[in-house]
Amino acid sequence: MPDSRTANAPKPAVEPTPVISAKPVVLAAPGRGEDLQVRVSAPATGTDLPVIVFSHGFGWSMDGYAPLADHWAAHGFVVVQPTHLDSRTLGIPADDPRTPRFWRIRIEDLTRALDGLDVLEAAVPGLAGRVDHDRIAVAGHSWGAQTASTLLGARVLGADGFPGEDMSDPRVKAGVLFALTGLGDDLTPFALEHLPFMRPSFDTMTPPSLIVAGDSDQSHLSTRGPDWFTDPYTYSPGSKSLLTLFGAEHSLGGIPGYEVAETTDESPARVALIQQLTTAFLHSALSPEGTGWKTAAAALDDDPNPLGTLQSK
Template identity: 80%
Template sequence: MPEANPAHTPRTADAPVTVLSAKPVVLPAPGRGEDLRVRVSAPATGGDLPVLVFSHGFGWSMDGYAPLTDFWAAHGFVVVQPTHLDSRTLALPADDPRTPHIWRIRIEDLKRVLDGLDVLEAAVPGLAGRLDRDRVAVAGHSWGAQTASTLLGARVLGPDGVPGEDLSDARVKAGVLLALTGLGDDLTPFAAEHFPFMRPSFDTMTTPALIVAGDSDRSPLSTRGPDWFTDPYTHSPGSKTLLTLFGAEHSLGGIPGYEVAETTDESPERVALLQRLTTAYLRDALHLDDTGWKAAATELEEAPHPLGELRSK
C-alpha cells in the first residue's frame, strides 16, 4: 500500500508545526495611494491549507497580533495580514484626503488579498499548490473586526438609516470577530460626529461567525457598557456563537502582542484560551474537524474556574 502523501495530511489543532513567513509581500493597488503590503505566514508542511485573512485594529500593521496569528499558522492556516492605511507605520496625516474613506479602503484591502492569492502563494517558498481556496475565513480585532464583518454581510447605515452597499464576499465561509463594536444608536456625540461609518447593521450578517466580547470592555465611543460588544451576536441572523470573556477589556488579555503598552488586562491564560477556541471554531466552521470545537467548548464549560462562557444560535 502506498504511503500517505505528507503534503496532503490535514493538520490537527494540537500539533503545532514550523511556520514560514514572508513580508512585505506587495500587492499593486492603483488608486489607493500606497500599494498594499502584507505578511503571509504558513505551515512549513502540509497541504490543502485553509486561508485566514486578518484585519488589524487601529494603528497596527502586518507585524501585530502575533499571539493569535502565529498560533493559527502553526496549526494549519495560511494567515494573511494586510497593513491598512491607518497603520502607524505609514504615518498618514490626519488631513490626508483618504482619511474619511479609510474604513472603505480597509474592506477593499481584504478583497484585494483574496483576489491576489496567486501572488501571495508564490511569495512563500514551497507554498505553491498547497492552498485550499474553498476554505477561506476572515478575522479581525476592534476596527479590524468591523472591517471583516462587512465581508460576512454586515452593512454600514447611511445618514438616512438605510443600509449601504452589500460588500459581502461569497468566498468567505466563516469569521472570528474580536471586540467588534455594537450599534451606532449608542455612540457618544463625539463618535457619531467623527466616525459616521460606525453605524453598522447586522441584519444581513448571515455568514457563520464567532463573536468575542470582554465583559469589562468599556468603550469611550459608546454610551453603553460592555454589553455593547454583544450586539453583533444579538442582532445578526444565522449560525453565530458568542464567547464572553470574564474580566476582559478591549485587548482581550493581550492579543495585539506580547507585553505591548496597549494591553490593559494582560492575561496569558485568556490569550491561550482564545488561541484554542478560535482555532477549534475555525476548523469546525470550515469543515476540517468535527470534534475539536465540541471538545474545546466542553472543556470551557466544565472548568472549575472558567475564563468565559459560550452561547450559540
C-alpha cells in the same frame, strides 16, 4: 507553585507545526496611494490549507497580533495580514484627503488580498499548491473586526437609516470577530460626528461566526456598557457563537502582541484560551465534519474555574 496567570491556560490539542512567513508581499493597488503590503504566514508542512485574512486594529500593521497569527499558522492555517492605511508604520497624517475613506479602503484591502491570493501563495517558499482557495475565513480586532464583518455581510446604515452597499464576499465562509463594536444607537457625540461608518446593521451577516467580547470592555465611543460588544451576536442571523471573557478589556488579555503598551488587562491564560477556541472554531466552520469545536466548547463548559462563558445559536 504555577504562575496564577497561566495555571488555567489550556493545553494545545495538536502539537504546533513550524511556521514560515514572507513580508512584505506587495500587491499593486492603483488609486490607493500606497501599494498594499501583506505578511503571509503558513505551516511548513501540510496540504489543502485553509486561509484566514486578518484585519488589524487602528494603528497596527501586518507585524501585529503575533499571538493569533503565529498560533493559527502553526495549527494549519495560511494567515494573510494586510497593512491598512491607518497603520502607524505608514505615517499618513490625519489631514490626508483619504482619511474619511479609510474605512472603505480597509474593506478593499481585504478584497484585494483575496483577489491576489495566488500572488501571496507564490511569495512564500514551498507554499504554492498547498492552499485551499475554497476554505477562507476573515478575522479582525476592533476596527479590523468591523472591516472583516462587512465581508461577512454586515452593512453600514446611511443617514436615512437604510443599509448601504452590500460589500460581502461569497468567497468568505466564516469569521472570528474580536471586540466588534455594536449598534450605532448609543454613540458618543465624538463618534457621531467623526465616525459615521460606526452605524452597522448585522441583519445580513449570515455566515458562521465567533464573536469574542470582554465583559470589562468599556468603550469611549459608546454610552453603553461592555454589553455593546455583544450586539453582533444578538442581532445577526444564522449560526453564531459568543465568547464572553471575564475581566477582559479591549485587548482581550493581549491579542495585539505580547507586552504591548495598549494591553491594559494582560492575561496569558486568556490569550491561550482565545487561541485554542478560535482555532477549533475555524477548523470546524471550514470543515463541518470536524469535531474540535464541540470538544473545545464542552471543555470550557466543564471547567470549574472558567475564564469566560460560551453561548451559541
